[in-house]
Amino acid sequence: MARRKQSDLGDMSTRDRIIESARNCFLEYGFQAAPLRKIAEDAGFTSGALFGYFDSKEDLFYAITDPIAETVVKKLDEIRAEMDAQPEKQRLNSMGQVYYPHIPEIVDILLADRDATKLIVTGSKGTKHEGFLDRIADRNATEINKAATQAENAGSIEQQTMDILMDGYVSTLFNLITSGKDRDTIIKCMEAIGRVYEVGITALMKKEK
Amino acid sequence: MARRKQSDLGDMSTRDRIIESARNCFLEYGFQAAPLRKIAEDAGFTSGALFGYFDSKEDLFYAITDPIAETVVKKLDEIRAEMDAQPEKQRLNSMGQVYYPHIPEIVDILLADRDATKLIVTGSKGTKHEGFLDRIADRNATEINKAATQAENAGSIEQQTMDILMDGYVSTLFNLITSGKDRDTIIKCMEAIGRVYEVGITALMKKEK
Amino acid sequence: MARRKQSDLGDMSTRDRIIESARNCFLEYGFQAAPLRKIAEDAGFTSGALFGYFDSKEDLFYAITDPIAETVVKKLDEIRAEMDAQPEKQRLNSMGQVYYPHIPEIVDILLADRDATKLIVTGSKGTKHEGFLDRIADRNATEINKAATQAENAGSIEQQTMDILMDGYVSTLFNLITSGKDRDTIIKCMEAIGRVYEVGITALMKKEK
Amino acid sequence: MARRKQSDLGDMSTRDRIIESARNCFLEYGFQAAPLRKIAEDAGFTSGALFGYFDSKEDLFYAITDPIAETVVKKLDEIRAEMDAQPEKQRLNSMGQVYYPHIPEIVDILLADRDATKLIVTGSKGTKHEGFLDRIADRNATEINKAATQAENAGSIEQQTMDILMDGYVSTLFNLITSGKDRDTIIKCMEAIGRVYEVGITALMKKEK
DNA sequence: AATGAATGAGACTTCATTCAT
DNA sequence: AATGAATGAAGTCTCATTCAT
Numbered sequence: 118m119a120r121r122k123q124s125d126l127g128d129m130s131t132r133d134r135i136i137e138s139a140r141n142c143f144l145e146y147g148f149q150a151a152p153l154r155k156i157a158e159d160a161g162f163t164s165g166a167l168f169g170y171f172d173s174k175e176d177l178f179y180a181i182t183d184p185i186a187e188t189v190v191k192k193l194d195e196i197r198a199e200m201d202a203q204p205e206k207q208r209l210n211s212m213g214q215v216y217y218p219h220i221p222e223i224v225d226i227l228l229a230d231r232d233a234t235k236l237i238v239t240g241s242k243g244t245k246h247e248g249f250l251d252r253i254a255d256r257n258a259t260e261i262n263k264a265a266t267q268a269e270n271a272g273s274i275e276q277q278t279m280d281i282l283m284d285g286y287v288s289t290l291f292n293l294i295t296s297g298k299d300r301d302t303i304i305k306c307m308e309a310i311g312r313v314y315e316v317g318i319t320a321l322m323k324k325e326k
Numbered sequence: 327m328a329r330r331k332q333s334d335l336g337d338m339s340t341r342d343r344i345i346e347s348a349r350n351c352f353l354e355y356g357f358q359a360a361p362l363r364k365i366a367e368d369a370g371f372t373s374g375a376l377f378g379y380f381d382s383k384e385d386l387f388y389a390i391t392d393p394i395a396e397t398v399v400k401k402l403d404e405i406r407a408e409m410d411a412q413p414e415k416q417r418l419n420s421m422g423q424v425y426y427p428h429i430p431e432i433v434d435i436l437l438a439d440r441d442a443t444k445l446i447v448t449g450s451k452g453t454k455h456e457g458f459l460d461r462i463a464d465r466n467a468t469e470i471n472k473a474a475t476q477a478e479n480a481g482s483i484e485q486q487t488m489d490i491l492m493d494g495y496v497s498t499l500f501n502l503i504t505s506g507k508d509r510d511t512i513i514k515c516m517e518a519i520g521r522v523y524e525v526g527i528t529a530l531m532k533k534e535k
Numbered sequence: 536m537a538r539r540k541q542s543d544l545g546d547m548s549t550r551d552r553i554i555e556s557a558r559n560c561f562l563e564y565g566f567q568a569a570p571l572r573k574i575a576e577d578a579g580f581t582s583g584a585l586f587g588y589f590d591s592k593e594d595l596f597y598a599i600t601d602p603i604a605e606t607v608v609k610k611l612d613e614i615r616a617e618m619d620a621q622p623e624k625q626r627l628n629s630m631g632q633v634y635y636p637h638i639p640e641i642v643d644i645l646l647a648d649r650d651a652t653k654l655i656v657t658g659s660k661g662t663k664h665e666g667f668l669d670r671i672a673d674r675n676a677t678e679i680n681k682a683a684t685q686a687e688n689a690g691s692i693e694q695q696t697m698d699i700l701m702d703g704y705v706s707t708l709f710n711l712i713t714s715g716k717d718r719d720t721i722i723k724c725m726e727a728i729g730r731v732y733e734v735g736i737t738a739l740m741k742k743e744k
Numbered sequence: 745m746a747r748r749k750q751s752d753l754g755d756m757s758t759r760d761r762i763i764e765s766a767r768n769c770f771l772e773y774g775f776q777a778a779p780l781r782k783i784a785e786d787a788g789f790t791s792g793a794l795f796g797y798f799d800s801k802e803d804l805f806y807a808i809t810d811p812i813a814e815t816v817v818k819k820l821d822e823i824r825a826e827m828d829a830q831p832e833k834q835r836l837n838s839m840g841q842v843y844y845p846h847i848p849e850i851v852d853i854l855l856a857d858r859d860a861t862k863l864i865v866t867g868s869k870g871t872k873h874e875g876f877l878d879r880i881a882d883r884n885a886t887e888i889n890k891a892a893t894q895a896e897n898a899g900s901i902e903q904q905t906m907d908i909l910m911d912g913y914v915s916t917l918f919n920l921i922t923s924g925k926d927r928d929t930i931i932k933c934m935e936a937i938g939r940v941y942e943v944g945i946t947a948l949m950k951k952e953k
Numbered sequence: 954a955a956t957g958a959a960t961g962a963g964a965c966t967t968c969a970t971t972c973a974t
Numbered sequence: 975a976a977t978g979a980a981t982g983a984a985g986t987c988t989c990a991t992t993c994a995t
Binding site: 146275278289292296298302312313316317320 | 484521524
């Protein structure tokens with residue numbers, strides 16, 4: 118029953134048509150290079166019309182991206198809180214176990230607007246979302262490093278390696294979202310990768326001892 | 327003996343000074359948003375001067391990025407050729423074994439100009455290098471899929487999963503390069519991740535049987 | 536019993552509310568820079584509503600300013616007529632005597648809508664009222680010059696000086712109106728200044744002989 | 745030998761031609777309503793050309809007006825300092841005597857660029873010079889009021905009247921400048937008016953006693 | 954080899970005004 | 975009577991690019 122194709126703008130509200138057009142233009146050109154006039158014209162209006170609905174080009178961009186960005190940040194904060202609730206000494210080791218089960222939730226958040234996700238990751242230069250993934254990665258790294266200093270067997274696996282693995286994990290996640298694969302595939306892939314990581318990391322740790 | 331700092335433009339040729347300045351500006355603003363005038367001024371010239379050395383802004387960008395882009399593409403082609411030389415039936419399984427040993431070479435290629443690599447991955451919107459990583463990923467996926475259709479035991483591990491794992495691997499590689507870590511750390515991380523992947527994938531395959 | 540404050544728009548007619556809001560906006564921004572939308576919104580309507588009552592922004596401006604402008608012009612014409620009724624030879628000398636007694640009337644006209652007066656003087660750039668004071672001054676100057684050529688003792692006081700004195704007088708008058716002082720103070724000031732002028736001019740004339 | 749008429753832009757530098765054109769446009773339309781494009785075109789260029797010489801429309805406006813504005817403010821500060829050097833008790837009465845002799849200097853400052861003066865007074869809405877005359881008047885009023893509170897015979901003439909007289913004096917001065925009369929006439933008028941004021945005020949004071 | 958002047962297209966944004974409802 | 979949507983012209987400003995010197 119998915120009745121509406123991407124280019125079928127006929128029966129949408131003006132605001133929605135603008136957003137739909139903006140989504141496509143931002144995806145194609147990125148925030149900075151997407152001309153407002155093209156956004157307006159593709160939506161079937163003149164550029165002045167946009168300003169009846171959005172205060173600025175940036176505002177329009179955020180109308181698309183903020184819902185996803187804010188929701189995912191909130192979810193990550195919750196996960197971090199859950200990690201912090203773990204006993205300090207085992208926190209480092211248990212991070213993966215805490216993290217992985219939340220992956221489907223994160224996937225669902227990002228899939229709720231795949232284009233928005235792609236925009237945040239790929240087309241946000243010149244907006245407040247620029248460097249979004251880097252900030253997430255930084256926070257993860259900080260969390261991991263903090264846990265590592267409090268861990269019993271800190272260093273049994275190189276902290277940097279752990280760091281990179283987590284980054285790679287998150288990065289792969291976003292790649293998957295923007296790659297266009299469907300939800301089930303993404304979840305399955307993430308789980309498989311999760312297993313690969315767990316087995317691999319465990320093996321790595323034993324070897325280090 | 328690395329005598330020259332990044333900001334020491336005094337004794338470089340005009341062309342090199344322009345390239346050096348462009349490198350920094352492109353990194354800071356991205357290709358589209360970097361003003362030619364700023365590039366010129368930071369190099370100690372006026373913007374007109376650039377056009378004595380480069381036909382256009384794009385040309386200047388490619389002067390920085392093409393060497394890396396072309397070299398890495400060539401290397402990947404070689405690796406692919408090596409894979410194609412494997413017997414069809416085992417090709418799928420052996421891809422990892424073929425791939426991993428070349429990682430240090432790829433690292434060295436990318437590290438030869440870390441900024442250029444970063445530009446290709448991060449700041450190339452609006453140029454022919456836009457989507458560089460995606461194209462590499464696509465080619466990898468095609469190669470894997472081709473191998474899978476010819477494999478004896480295709481599906482012993484989900485083709486898609488393999489695909490994503492390879493993607494994640496490449497992606498992590500580029501992340502590492504642009505993260506600023508030094509060569510030894512990068513190599514070590516890649517090897518560790520390689521081991522994680524191998525152990526994990528092997529375990530996954532046994533489980534599937 | 537002045538029951539209504541400036542911001543109490545509740546029980547006014549739509550037209551009056553628009554005019555009231557326009558008055559404030561024109562005062563704050565000037566005619567050109569005052570946005571019609573702000574005028575409308577401050578009045579509690581949308582901008583389209585204005586055009587049910589006024590043909591254009593300019594029309595709205597004139598709805599506020601024309602009553603004052605026209606009344607004062609008419610009054611000045613009457614005064615001029617009264618001057619012209621004086622015998623030619625003494626007309627120059629008697630101009631002041633004719634003029635001064637009318638000042639309170641002029642004051643009352645201008646004070647009937649102090650904001651409108653201010654708008655005409657200060658915020659009318661881009662309208663037909665631009666240069667209103669200059670035009671009045673020009674007419675005064677013409678009148679004086681005409682009288683001077685017919686006067687017995689023309690030049691007993693420099694014609695230009697007389698001209699400027701009259702101008703200064705009018706100018707001071709408008710300054711007083713727009714300065715916010717109350718009617719009594721304004722009248723008193725004008726009378727005082729009138730006496731200063733009379734005494735001063737008389738002295739000047741004696742000296743010239 | 746004044747060889748150049750206002751419209752003879754042929755042999756001027758680009759910057760000067762832009763300034764000359766801007767002067768005329770600002771005079772005709774005021775700062776806000778003067779279109780940069782017209783300024784540029786009247787000067788014989790495209791609008792982009794202006795930005796090689798001025799950072800913004802405002803900057804261009806100030807290039808014309810600041811020299812006059814700053815010089816006159818400085819001069820008035822000097823005069824105020826001279827007044828402050830008077831013994832407190834006679835300061836109020838001596839203000840006129842201190843002020844009048846400086847009038848020719850002020851006239852010369854303003855006549856150095858009559859158009860700029862006109863712009864500051866008449867066309868500066870939307871710039872930092874908006875309300876220039878009001879600020880000067882305020883400062884004068886403050887000075888007078890201060891002197892009045894310290895005077896021996898404060899109130900022998902109504903403070904407000906004195907205030908208005910001074911304002912009228914300054915106002916007349918600027919009117920004269922912008923009226924187009926020549927220097928000698930202006931000086932002569934100001935002196936005559938000065939005498940009128942002195943005689944008139946003295947008479948007023950005697951009468952009050 | 955390099956400058957500095959200038960262009961011309963195009964960027965975002967504002968706003969008076971119209972009109973169907 | 976009033977709205978709300980939309981227009982279209984115009985606004986300031988940026989920038990890659992050209993070219994005479």
